[in-house]
Amino acid sequence: MSVIQKIRDKYAAVVIAVIALSLIGFILMDAFVGRGSGMGSRSTVVGKVNGEKIDHNEFERKINVAQTMYGQQARREQLIGNVWEQTIDEIVMKQAYDELGLQFTDKELNDVLFGPNAPQWLKNEFTDPATGEFKVNDAKAYFANIKKQQNNPNLEMFQEVYILPTISQGLRQKYMALLSQSAYVPKWMAEKTVADQNAIASFSYVAVPYSSIADTAIKVSDDDVKAYINKHPEQFKQEEASRSISYVSFNATASAEDTAAILNQLSTLRDEFATTTDNEGFINRVTSEIPFFDGYTQGSKMQMSNADAIRNLANGEVYGPYIDANNFVLAKMIDRRQMPDSVKVRHILVKTGEQGRETLSDSIAKARIDSIQRAIQGGADFNSMVVQYSDDQGSKETRGEYDFSSTQFGGLSREFAEVAFYGKTGDKRVVKVENASYSGYHYIEVLNQKGFEPAFKVAYLAKPIDASQSTINAASAVASQFAGSSRNKKQFEENANKQGLQPLQIMDVKPNDYAVPGLGENRSLVRWIYENKAGDVSEPFEVGEKYVVALITGVSEKGLMSVSRARPSAEPLIINEKKAQQIINTKFKGGATLEAIAQGAGQTVQRADSVSFAQPFIPQIGNEPKVTGAAFNKSLQGKISEPIAGNSGVFVVRGESVGAQANTGINVEDTRRQMEMQYKQMSGYRSMEALKKAAKVTDNRFDFY
Template sequence: MALLGTIRNRFGWVMMGLVFVGVASFLFMDISPGANTASGRSATVGYVNGEKVSNDLVQGYASEYKGAGYLQEEIQAQVWERIVGEKLLMQKTLAAGMEVTSTEMGDLFLSKDASLLSPIVQSRLADQKTRQVNTDQVKEMIAMYKNTSALIKRADGNVKQQEQLLDQQRDWLALEKSVKTRALQDKYFVALEKGIYTPTWMAEMENNLQETGYNFDYVRIPYTNIKNEVSVSDKEMKDYIAANARQFKREATANIEYVVFDVAPTKEDSLLYYTSMEERAVELRAAKTGEEDSSVVLQYTKDFSSTFYTETEMTTLADVPASMVDSIFDAAEGTVFGPYVQGQKYKVLKKIGEKSLPDSVKARHILIRAEDPTAGQNARVLLDSIKNVLETDPTASFDSLALAFSQDGSSSTGGDLGWQGKDVSFVPEFKEYMFYTGKKNEYTLLYTQFGVHLIQITDTKYETDRVGIRIAVLEEAIIPTGKTTEAKKREAVEFISTNRTLEEMKKAAKAKGLTVAPVAGLEKGAFDISGLGKNSTAASIIAWAHLPETKVGDVTGSAYAVDNDELGYTEKFVIMALASKVEKGLATTADPQVRAEVETTLRNQKKTAIVKGELASLTSLDAIAGKYNVIKQSATNVKYGTATVGSDGTEPKVVGLAANTAVGQMSGAVGGKTGVYIVNVTSKIDAPAITDIKTVRESVTRRISQAISSGIYENMKENSKILDERMN
């Protein structure tokens, strides 16, 4: 289970003494954000239609993303969009008199009718195997996290447990808020849909439009085949942007140009790492026992895996070069390979052992959960005692002891885990013991994230004669040394000091053989630059470009380091200059991307007009195909609902053209996505007669509602006053 499982696994000790009181309407009374703190006040970092956005709210939401692999800048962007969206929704629903009552919240979390449960509750709190929500446990969670002072009291002075409980309370309250927000959103859009009335005539017309099929021959003339000279003026592009203002609304953007000083390892750097790896190879060769192997390996890595790999797994799981696999399997145990180069690393590999691998294993266990070191020690003592009983008392029953002591679902079956194949989804420590290190019939204590296990392998099956090899791999990245990095940084800084304008930078870069890379359309707060990737350095560069004091033509005063997080080194230094800034509002042709888009659109429109003008003298598809050196094609049962024309993809304009052309007639020309189309409709397939007008009406209403809903958030934002002061 997701959140509920985490809470229950980590804080089962709290639930043991929990007494559930009250009903759903009591449980879901509002908890004031400032009620359990010394002060409910917080710095204001923005406004949405005059409503304050507090720093506490921003930081609280940001904490939910920690550990998920997001950049800090990415988190801030997501959090801001989330807060703005929630506040706009709340404002709209409040104005409409909508709310989610405590009774409704009770149903969303606790209803025995699964259709009434919130999709968020079902996703986050359902058992992963049964997909059912245990509402009794959910009630316990609601009651437990309702009362902050009671939570603190339960910690009984244990600071760590108190912090854990308060963290889990924040998680739970965030879940409640998400459920409430989703419910409000659903209400709002349902209300929108109910406000749409689809009369019978409209349903019939829409059904006819969507379901009528067209068979036609057609010619597609690629725009590139139309060789006539076509020019587009700046005024035409400006007029087009103005006429399509909604499409070309832009946030403030900056355009930059940059050069890169790559930091690469020198031959001296590479030799240094090679020598180091040779020394490690010598150490591995000298190790003659498993204990000695482990001692050497753990000096240089955090883990010494007990996994035995088959020939296939050696390349897919162990990442061993395919060219080495046969040699490793043929070699004697103890053989050391390398140093060899793989990717950007030197590696040394030792064959530790070889054994036949079972295809399936049958095992049983007794689990004692442990949430902290003290509980772990107590669990070990208890399981040691049980292990001693099983090993010394012939009358002792594993089944009975599992039923009495084990704290997982297998206790009712005597701890039996059944037959399991190697693809079983057990935690790594458990799987490793069952298939690689465990011995049949022995009792062993095993530690996992769930607690302490007493495990016994009761049987094994060998059906496919699989052989596995255990290996040890030591590696060292071939990266620039600190000396090399500093030398490259000095070179970059010197370049900056002598080139303080964009033009100087470009001229000097050309002299050095460096590429100047332009990047357009960088919005404030963004964190991704083409060629540099999505990282904090990109975010810092974009922030610099948007500073009021950064002027067009300026070159940055320092070199920005781009790090390779995987290998842990600086892989390049970036120097950039501001090429231009574009204020918030309508895009202009100063933006190269906008200029290219608009110019292409207008050029294609003019080429379409040229073809239209020539149709007077070209009276058949064959004649048109011959003139433009293309082939005549056919399409069958093309409907407006899908608008797929043969292998050309989706072309709604072409289907519209067919719908407005009489059978047996050649159409005019229409500009599609990649070329100009002319069709000759051979037949039409009438839409099926409507047998259930109610269903058709509901379908049309839903389609209209979806079209409205898809743009409603942007519409809300456009018509709202949103002030972001986080960076001020």
């Protein structure tokens, strides 16, 4: 189906209510006027970008639009994050466009919509399937005709999904073109690059690895970490606040008694399941984690546990109980047949309704489909009938044809699927379909069927292995008792030790997280962490199949990390710094020659030949930029360097030679053009990332979500 047809089907019979050329100026104005104005009180401001407010009502509207677009499969918490990032991007880029005076006029929008490179969603609707020609005049006339539908509630959706992104894309292309044309690489830069790529060096060195000193021999104080953070602020800068916790958990999973009770329940249902003739009714009455599927599945597609045993059941025979995932399952063979793996059909659809709303009376629709069937039987061209009568707009471009695999069976209307997969090639049938999206009549012709193999209809009665309420209550009571007696850090740690519980650490909980990293989803727990202070102990929170009691162990505000937050990454670096100083003080006490230095350090002189400047990997050492830099330092040729604290140890280097590889055939002008092209390609993206990074963003989402 076409994009517009999908919108009609999905969004309550959406009619394309976009404003035609005379109203495009209004669309442009509405795209930018009033956004983020934040006219209400402070409590309605969900954030600011460079001082421009993001109103909560407008932000919520965008979330709802996104939810409608992506459906229930899109989690709301994910949409909140996505809409937030999109809103920041929109505001930052709009500010850049305004500063540069960039505009996207109504004429430019007209050219994009109705020009030779019209968007695909528009071409899909107004392209002649016979000739492939985009019918521009038809598109313009259609737009002009629907401009009277300004009160259509789906206008906002269509504008948000198609028109505004088209405008945004046009402005972004202008911005990126402006920046890319400013990129230029002079010849001298290309010459220097070619020279660097060809440069090689040989040198001798003495190395004492950090591993020669045990990490446990080095002590790192909080003052050491703090000093290191202040010395390397960019390395320990965090863009938003974070907190760390320690927690203990109390399992509320099913006990042995719970498991036995569930198994016994399933066993008592086994005989009735085996003898019933109304399998679907029985499954619905007793409830099952695996819903009844009134269809066949090819044997090769049966990927569940015990598939071989199930395929070998006789009709009416029951297998189990067996465990599949977290369920006890009974499987009953109902029937088997041969079934194709793929089918090709063509059809014509006459709809009687959409989204529960009648669009054509059933009697008229039935008479029309019968007339179509007679016309085709009498020799009428099938494709002509599709173009003239089918209400499936998407299939008009493919002569009404569709290819389906057997895995798509469950996603099709049952009546349609049964003709395609259970019939035979050449079958021509009229079927009536009623589902949540639409109702109507299909005339279906089965063109081809391939990949036949045995297929099975199986009913599954599955009961989850869940904890009983008594088990849950018991776990909750133990967790509550622990929390009640652990009101501070000291008590928390003492009680954990007494009960043999090992507290686990989580270092990076963000204020807008919906899940605690490594633990699970619980927005209430995240909110508690940010509504309390370091040292506080929580009441039990239910996370998955456990109760969690948390202790806030650290608070890191936006900016430089706290000592506790930075220690895990800073400590190894500080240890190496201290090791380096110790090695320099004890191993490299002097020596006029490299050989004398090696003897004093208890090491041997080693040599590296033809190390490339462009790819400075040193054999037996690895990546040591400082060592490579010393090797290419012409002032150190034939001389001994000062001790160099590298990534893996301390080095003393003696340069031997610096030269160039033999002519590799690299063309300077080709290199210059390639470099310039890379800069042009990167300039737009890098500049947009830089704008967003430099933007002053105030995030108040925690106050609303």
